[in-house]
Amino acid sequence: MVTLNINGRAMSVEAANDSPLLWAIREQLQMTGTKFGCGAGLCGACTVHVNGEAVRSCQTAVGDVVGKKVTTIEGLSAKGDHPLQKAWIAEQVPQCGYCQSGQIMQAASLLAKNTNPTKDEIVAHMDGNLCRCMTYSRIQKAIMRAANEMRTASNSATERRAT
Amino acid sequence: MNSHVKMTELPSTDLSRRSFLVGAAASGLMLGYAAVPDARAATASAGNFEPSVWYSIAPDGIVTVTCGKADMGQHIASTMAQIVCEELGAKWSDMRVSLASNDPKFNDPVLGAQITGGSWSTMMNFDAMSRAGAAGRIALTEAAATMMGLPPYYKDELVVRESVISHPKSKKQVSFADVVKSGKATKTFTPDELKAIKLKTPDQYTLIGVSVPQLDIPSKTNGTAKYGIDVMLPGMVYGKIVTPPVRYGATVKSVDDADARKVPGFIKAVILDDKTGTTTGWVVAVANTYAEARKAADALKITYDGGPNAKLSSQSLLDEAKRLQGLDDSGQFFVKNGDTAVAFGTAAKLMEAEYTTNINIHAPMEPMNATAEFKGDILHIYSGNQFATRSGAIAAGAAGIDPKYVVMHQTWLGGGFGRRLDADMMVPAVQAAKAVGKPVKVIYSRENDMTMDFSRPLTYQKIKAGLDGDGKLVALNHDVVSAWPTQRWGIPDFLTPSVDKRGPLDSFTVNGADFFYTVPNHNVRAIKNEMAHNATPSGQLRSVAPGWTFWAVESMIDEIAHSVGKDPAQYRIEMLDGKGDNAGGAQRLRNTLLAAMGLAGYGTKQLAKGEGMGVACVSSQERKTASWTACVAHVAVSPAGEVKVKKLTVATDVGTQVHPDNIRAQVEGAALWGLSLALYEKATLKDGGIEQTNFDSYKPLRMSQLPEIAVSVIANGEPATGVGEPAVTVIAPAIGNAIFNAVGARIRALPITADAVKAAMKA
Numbered sequence: 001m002v003t004l005n006i007n008g009r010a011m012s013v014e015a016a017n018d019s020p021l022l023w024a025i026r027e028q029l030q031m032t033g034t035k036f037g038c039g040a041g042l043c044g045a046c047t048v049h050v051n052g053e054a055v056r057s058c059q060t061a062v063g064d065v066v067g068k069k070v071t072t073i074e075g076l077s078a079k080g081d082h083p084l085q086k087a088w089i090a091e092q093v094p095q096c097g098y099c100q101s102g103q104i105m106q107a108a109s110l111l112a113k114n115t116n117p118t119k120d121e122i123v124a125h126m127d128g129n130l131c132r133c134m135t136y137s138r139i140q141k142a143i144m145r146a147a148n149e150m151r152t153a154s155n156s157a158t159e160r161r162a163t
Numbered sequence: 164m165n166s167h168v169k170m171t172e173l174p175s176t177d178l179s180r181r182s183f184l185v186g187a188a189a190s191g192l193m194l195g196y197a198a199v200p201d202a203r204a205a206t207a208s209a210g211n212f213e214p215s216v217w218y219s220i221a222p223d224g225i226v227t228v229t230c231g232k233a234d235m236g237q238h239i240a241s242t243m244a245q246i247v248c249e250e251l252g253a254k255w256s257d258m259r260v261s262l263a264s265n266d267p268k269f270n271d272p273v274l275g276a277q278i279t280g281g282s283w284s285t286m287m288n289f290d291a292m293s294r295a296g297a298a299g300r301i302a303l304t305e306a307a308a309t310m311m312g313l314p315p316y317y318k319d320e321l322v323v324r325e326s327v328i329s330h331p332k333s334k335k336q337v338s339f340a341d342v343v344k345s346g347k348a349t350k351t352f353t354p355d356e357l358k359a360i361k362l363k364t365p366d367q368y369t370l371i372g373v374s375v376p377q378l379d380i381p382s383k384t385n386g387t388a389k390y391g392i393d394v395m396l397p398g399m400v401y402g403k404i405v406t407p408p409v410r411y412g413a414t415v416k417s418v419d420d421a422d423a424r425k426v427p428g429f430i431k432a433v434i435l436d437d438k439t440g441t442t443t444g445w446v447v448a449v450a451n452t453y454a455e456a457r458k459a460a461d462a463l464k465i466t467y468d469g470g471p472n473a474k475l476s477s478q479s480l481l482d483e484a485k486r487l488q489g490l491d492d493s494g495q496f497f498v499k500n501g502d503t504a505v506a507f508g509t510a511a512k513l514m515e516a517e518y519t520t521n522i523n524i525h526a527p528m529e530p531m532n533a534t535a536e537f538k539g540d541i542l543h544i545y546s547g548n549q550f551a552t553r554s555g556a557i558a559a560g561a562a563g564i565d566p567k568y569v570v571m572h573q574t575w576l577g578g579g580f581g582r583r584l585d586a587d588m589m590v591p592a593v594q595a596a597k598a599v600g601k602p603v604k605v606i607y608s609r610e611n612d613m614t615m616d617f618s619r620p621l622t623y624q625k626i627k628a629g630l631d632g633d634g635k636l637v638a639l640n641h642d643v644v645s646a647w648p649t650q651r652w653g654i655p656d657f658l659t660p661s662v663d664k665r666g667p668l669d670s671f672t673v674n675g676a677d678f679f680y681t682v683p684n685h686n687v688r689a690i691k692n693e694m695a696h697n698a699t700p701s702g703q704l705r706s707v708a709p710g711w712t713f714w715a716v717e718s719m720i721d722e723i724a725h726s727v728g729k730d731p732a733q734y735r736i737e738m739l740d741g742k743g744d745n746a747g748g749a750q751r752l753r754n755t756l757l758a759a760m761g762l763a764g765y766g767t768k769q770l771a772k773g774e775g776m777g778v779a780c781v782s783s784q785e786r787k788t789a790s791w792t793a794c795v796a797h798v799a800v801s802p803a804g805e806v807k808v809k810k811l812t813v814a815t816d817v818g819t820q821v822h823p824d825n826i827r828a829q830v831e832g833a834a835l836w837g838l839s840l841a842l843y844e845k846a847t848l849k850d851g852g853i854e855q856t857n858f859d860s861y862k863p864l865r866m867s868q869l870p871e872i873a874v875s876v877i878a879n880g881e882p883a884t885g886v887g888e889p890a891v892t893v894i895a896p897a898i899g900n901a902i903f904n905a906v907g908a909r910i911r912a913l914p915i916t917a918d919a920v921k922a923a924m925k926a
Contacts, residue, residue, distance in 0.1 A: 016427075019454040027401075027452055032393035033386015035577070037528050038609040042858040045528055073386035080385035088384040092376070092824060095236030095832060097383025098390060098528040098577030127867045130858060132528045132578045133236045134835035136866040138828070 002062055006031075007075025017063030022046045024062050025072060033073035033101045037130070044129030047102035048072050054109035073101035076108060083153075084108055087146035095133035103129050107143050115150040117143070212343045214299035214352075216268045217292060218247055224326055224340030226251065227259040231269035232288070233279035233549040234262065234379065235527075235579030236832075237887050238825050241378040242285055243292050245821060249370040250296030250363060252323035253339065260378050265551035265571035277551040280584060280703055282784050282885025285821060289883055290362075297360045302350035304328055306342045311335040324369075365819065365880060372878075374824035379575065390577045391547040392532045392606060399534065400430060402447040402595040402605035403456035405463055406615050409851035411700050412470030413444035422462035423448060428455035432463055433598045437590050439560040442615075443470065447591040449599050453606055472698035473851040477522065477621060480695040480848065484623035484644040487690050494642065494690030495661035497673040501684030503629070506638035510629030514723060518626070518715035520913040522846040522853070523619035524861055525704055529577020530612040535592035536602035537562075542569045544589055547576035553652060554586035561593040580836075581703035585617045610856040617702025618846060618853070620646035620695055622672075624715040629684070634727030636720075636738065638684035643712060645672045646701040647691045661689075674785045675709035675892065678716055679749040680738035699848060705836055706891035709783035714913060717779040717896030722909060731900060732760055732778045739780075748782060748789060755816045755877060756780040756793040762875055763795035763812035770905075774799045774809070777900025783889035790884040791816035791877075794834070796897035800905045804921030808838060808870040808898060813890055815874070818881035829886040830874045837894025839864035845914045 003012050006029065013024040020039075025031050025048070034057055037045030041059040048057045049071040076082045084104050087093075094100045103126070110117060110125045117125070122143050131139065213219040218228040228247050230240035240260040248258050263269035263277070270276055273287040300323050307328040308318045313335075322329050329336035342348050352360075365371070382388040407413035420432045428451035435445045444467055448460035487493045507513060533546035535558070542562050548554045551571040559566035576583055588605060595603040607615070622645040629638035647669035649657050658667035668689040676687040695701070704710065724734035739745075739753040756778065760766070765776055780793035797810040813834050820826055843862050846855045855861035899910045908923035 015452075015454065019452075023452060023454045026393075030395055031386070032389070032395075035390075035528070036392065036530065036606065038858050040609065040857050040859070043528065043609075076385075080381070085384045089376070089380055092374075092380055092828070094380050094383035095238070095828060096528070096576060096578045097236065097379070097388050100383050101386050104384065123867050123869075127865050130528065130863060130865065132526060132580070132863060134832045134839070134864060135828070136835075136864075136869045137831065137872065139866070 002066060004062070004065060004070060005068065006070045007072060013062065015062045018061050020058050021048070021060040021062050021065055021070070022057040025057060031072055031074050035098055035101055037099065043099070044106055045099050045102040047105040047129070049105060049109060052109065052112060054106050073105060076105065082108065083146035083149045084111065084142065087142040087149065090145060091138045091142040093135050093138040093142050095135055099129065099131045103131065103139055111143070111147055111150060115147050115154065117147060212348045214302050215295035217295045218299070220299070220339055220343050222340060222344045224257050224338060224343065225259055226253050226257050227261055229261050229263050229269060231263040231271060231277055232284045233547065233573065233576055233579060233583065235549070235576035235583065237829055238377045238379060238822070239279070239284045242821055242825070243288060244378060245370055245375060246289055246292035247296040249368060250293050251299045252326070254326040255370065255375050257326050258378060262573035264573065265555045265569070278584070279549040279579070280581060281788065282790065282888045283788060284885065285883050286788060286885055293362050294357045294360055297362055298352045298357060301360070302348045303339060303342050305350060306345065306347035307337050309347055310337050310342065310345055371819070371821050372823065374822055377825065388575050390529050391534070391545060391574045392529055392577065394534045394545040394574065394604065396534060396536055396602040399602040399604055400449055400451055400599060401453040401456040402449045402591055402603045403453065403460040404591050404605060404607060404611050405446045405448060405460045405465060406611050407444035407467045409444070409467070409469045409473050410614065410848070410853055411443055411698060412472040412851070413467045414470060415444050415446060416466040416468055418446055419464040422464065423459040426450065426455055426459040426462055428452055429459040430599055433595050435590060435594050437561060439557050439590065441557055441587045442590050445591060447595045447605060449595050449603060457608070469851060475694065475698045475848060475851050477848045480621045480692065480698065481519065481623055483694040484692050487692060488623065488625050488642045488644050494688040495665045495668045496663040496686060497659070497661065497668060497670060497689050498677050498685055498687035499662045503638040503640050503684040503686050506684040507627070507629045510638060511632040512630040514628045514630070514726060516626055516719055516722060516911060518624045518718060518911045520619070520622045520711045520714060522621050522699060522848060523704055523840055523844050524613050524616045524846050524853070524855065525580045525582035525702070526613060526616070526861060526863065527578025527580055527582055530609055531582070531588040531607040532605060533588040533592035534602060534604040535589070535596040537596060540568055542593065543572060544569060544592070545572045545574065546588060547574045547583055548586065549576070549579050549581070549583040550586070553654070554589055557586035558589040558593050561590040562597060580705040581707070582617065585702055587615065609858070613856050613861055614853045616853070617648070617700055619704035619710065620648065620699060620701035622711040624711065626715055626719045628719065628723055630723065630727065634729060636682050636723055639682050640686045641676050641715065642688045642690060643673050643676060644690040644692050646696040646699060647672055648701040648703055648707070651696070651700060671703065671707050673708055673712060675712035675781065675783055676716060677786055679745045679752050679782050680720070680735070681740050681742045681745055681749070682738070698851060705833070706783060706888040709781060709889070709892040710840065713779065713781045713783065713892045714895045717781070718899050718911065721777070721896070721900040721903065725903070730766070732756065732765060735778070735780060748786070748791070751791040751816050752780050752782055752793070755791040755814050758875060758877060759793040759795045759812050759814035762814060762873060763797065763810070765795050771799070773801065773905055775901045775903070775905030777897050777902070777904055779893045779896035779900060781889060781893045783892045784885070788884065790886055790889040792889045792893050794893040794897040796894065796901040798898060798901040798905055800902055800920060804917035804919070804924060806842065806898070806902060806915060806917070806920060810871040810873065811838065811894065812873045813875070813893065814877060815886065815890060816877040816879065817884050817886055818879065819883040820876060820878045821883055823876065826876050826886050827874050830876070830890045831872055833886070833888055833890035834872060834874070834894055835864055835869070837891040838870065838898070840891070840913065841895035841898050842914055843868070
């Protein structure tokens with residue numbers, strides 16, 4: 001039995017230390033928003049955050065995240081209203097949708113550090129995430145939209161503090 | 164024309180048109196879902212109003228549309244709801260969707276089966292969903308008239324809008340919810356009554372043509388959308404398949420599970436006994452968790468007999484294709500107009516060229532999977548699938564039971580692209596569940612998924628053209644050699660009679676070759692590459708035949724135009740004269756090509772050295788179901804032969820737009836598939852096996868490879884056509900033609916490589 005911190009809660013999983021985090025999350029915790037795509041870190045469908053960094057959960061051993069904070073798509077926001085999730089709906093990004101949890105988690109790790117990314121920075125950060133439906137241009141637009149919303153929100157917060 | 168498509172009759176509803184199911188029954192694929200005792204209960208909920216099998220309205224006014232089509236990202240469930248909603252008069256926010264089981268009552272009204280493909284869904288369901296919606300509105304309105312105390316003859320004064328029925332004269336109104344709660348809406352419709360309903364005319368539409376929020380999208384941003392791979396059943400265990408090194412034809416000689424038995428959680432290794440012939444030489448390792456099943460699978464020591472295909476390679480398949488093409492009596496004719504032999508004899512100029520495409524893999528992001536559970540007499544299958552009618556029968560065949568005892572539970576598909584028309588994943592799930600007496604979820608690894616794909620086949624095409632003294636194309640022989648993906652299904656109704664009466668042919672290998680250019684002498688010969696058919700069982704990959712036939716046709720037309728010193732776009736326009744059978748379609752295609760040219764600045768923009776624009780135009784998918792599509796590709800080619808696609812301008816005539824934003828999304832996705840197949844995706848066969856195993860060796864387009872793309876949609880009021888596939892087919896030839904205009908290199912093999920471009924530049 002291993003205890004993990006997933007989405008801010010302590011959760012116990014029965015899994016070997018060397019088994020992939022992906023399957024512990026999906027099967028044992030039955031949080032199926034994180035997807036299996038390639039099992040080799042080549043597609044990004046299984047992306048989660050470990051201590052805020054985007055990692056491929058298919059390449060991350062359960063034992064390696066003990067004592068660290070794991071965030072999945074289910075825990076990205078309380079009500080599915082992270083600026084990226086809202087932007088994904090506004091831009092009507094998903095087609096089949098299967099890669100989109102990973103895309104959103106990957107993008108969230110970018111915007112957590114940089115709310116004013118250039119197009120090139122977005123491409124560099126997102127290029128490891130495959131979308132077989134080829135929704136790439138909408139993903140770019142949605143990231144730009146979310147970044148804009150985050151900047152606006154933080155500017156108005158700054159203004160409020162100033163007055 | 165393919166026998167399954169009866170487009171001329173489409174605008175009217177004919178609920179008796181179940182011809183496909185009759186054909187399917189003859190092949191042993193009839194489903195008796197209705198005989199399953201526990202399967203129908205879920206659909207009838209007390210207090211709901213069900214004006215049609217396609218939807219029900221709950222007492223709270225929520226309208227749930229059951230979608231009989233597989234939703235693999237084309238948002239077809241939402242589209243069906245939108246068509247119903249238009250005629251019903253409901254509020255969009257009241258609409259919900261559910262996915263149909265394999266109950267035949269949810270069969271496609273035109274195809275008479277549950278199959279999703281061909282870019283057919285919108286065009287073939289538009290009328291039936293419209294009538295279903297209108298029937299509900301009529302029933303609700305009549306009940307509302309009674310509730311408001313109006314005599315029935317006042318019902319024409321009622322206004323239905325946003326789920327509310329109002330009578331402006333008396334200022335009375337009731338909501339759909341009120342009517343359903345009252346239980347007064349009970350009217351039912353016979354097929355004849357449905358047919359007689361007068362539908363809205365396009366000028367009355369308030370929802371068709373509006374980009375309403377897709378109903379499935381929110382669930383695809385927060386992890387709650389459920390795909391086949393997400394199904395969880397009590398007591399379920401997991402299966403990981405072990406597949407042989409040979410794509411098809413291997414058999415298992417021995418399985419040593421000594422090491423697997425040391426893996427904690429390991430339950431059993433099951434050697435598949437697949438009487439359906441879908442799989443060969445597969446073993447499933449079953450364990451308590453998927454991680455354990457993978458470990459156990461890796462620990463199995465299996466020996467194989469490689470079978471008859473174990474020495475074959477892509478080169479063998481191509482050599483065989485060339486041999487077959489060289490025979491005078493091979494194949495069957497799909498088109499035979501005029502007399503090409505005579506015309507070649509008198510032609511002023513003859514040209515010949517060969518075009519090839521390599522094997523391509525679907526690789527949807529959700530790897531193949533299926534969950535099987537035996538419950539009493541019933542076999543339950545949970546798997547996102549595009550062809551419930553056939554897949555249920557394959558599952559039954561794998562279980563050794565009558566297909567009527569199979570219930571297919573549909574989910575969202577994590578990509579389809581034609582891959583989920585096939586049912587191989589049912590076989591290991593069913594046989595493992597049977598062997599261990601528990602529900603089993605089988606998940607392919609990406610390596611299993613890629614090496615066992617029902618791929619787009621390797622194709623070889625040869626075209627011979629005859630020109631008259633004015634440079635006009637007067638004769639064309641077009642031979643298409645490939646595996647036959649649709650014949651593999653064993654369903655006669657999906658085949659097409661050959662025009663030379665030599666038996667049915669698989670038109671899904673030659674569609675598109677029957678183009679809309681006026682060429683007086685024209686032969687298209689479909690030649691089955693039996694070796695490829697056996698060694699690389701092929702499937703329907705997004706756009707199917709037009710993905711290769713237009714590569715050949717649209718490249719060749721370009722070559723011909725250049726050889727007689729004409730602008731390739733102008734040359735096409737002259738041949739799109741709309742004579743004879745080409746009337747209507749040719750003009751629409753011409754207009755679409757002109758639109759793309761105008762939008763791209765074809766012939767007007769000054770391009771830098773090493774850059775070029777190329778055009779192509781297509782009538783994909785089939786002559787009777789075409790979305791008229793044209794592309795201008797703008798490329799830059801480096802001296803080393805590297806091709807950078809700077810911009811793709813795509814115009815498409817879809818008749819009527821149900822959801823403009825979705826059409827743009829689909830056309831863009833399809834065009835990028837076309838680009839990915841043109842430049843990046845290549846699979847190869849070696850020693851009978853597919854060499855590419857994951858996304859490091861099979862490389863679909865990534866974000867960094869995205870060109871500028873402009874999509875323009877022409878909606879001229881003709882009936883709605885499909886958009887999931889056609890734009891795939893126009894891209895490769897447009898790029899090839901652009902490369903020629905940029906650097907004079909003519910490429911005839913897909914995918915296009917820098918080496919090939921460089922070599923052709925020197926030639």
